[in-house]
Amino acid sequence: xxxxxxxxxxxxxxxxxxxxxxxxxxxxxxxxxxxxxxxxxxxxxxxxxxxxxxxxxxxxxxxxxxxxxxxxxxxxxxxxxxxxxx
Numbered sequence: 001x002x003x004x005x006x007x008x009x010x011x012x013x014x015x016x017x018x019x020x021x022x023x024x025x026x027x028x029x030x031x032x033x034x035x036x037x038x039x040x041x042x043x044x045x046x047x048x049x050x051x052x053x054x055x056x057x058x059x060x061x062x063x064x065x066x067x068x069x070x071x072x073x074x075x076x077x078x079x080x081x082x083x084x085x086x
Contacts, residue, residue, distance in 0.1 A: 005043075006077060009076050009077050010046070010050040010051060013077055013078065026085060028054055030084060030085055030086070031055075031082065032061050032062065032082055036065040036077065037071060037080075038065060038067050038068070038076065038077055039067070043077070
């Protein structure tokens with residue numbers, strides 16, 4: 001299956017975040033809060049399934065998801081994370 005649109009973009013965002021966490025010696029288990037910006041809230045279910053697939057179900061971070069009218073480079077999703085090494 002060829003991924004496109006929100007599927008492809010969500011995987012890419014999560015892979016980018018994973019690389020940043022790896023470089024800092026952290027994992028998704030260290031993430032305490034996420035903010036997700038969606039261009040279209042109709043994409044929430046697809047994005048959410050992909051987002052959750054990268055996380056440990058025993059320790060999901062706090063999260064907020066908001067719809068925005070425009071994102072840089074006209075992407076469909078942007079995710080911000082705060083991680084803490086405990």
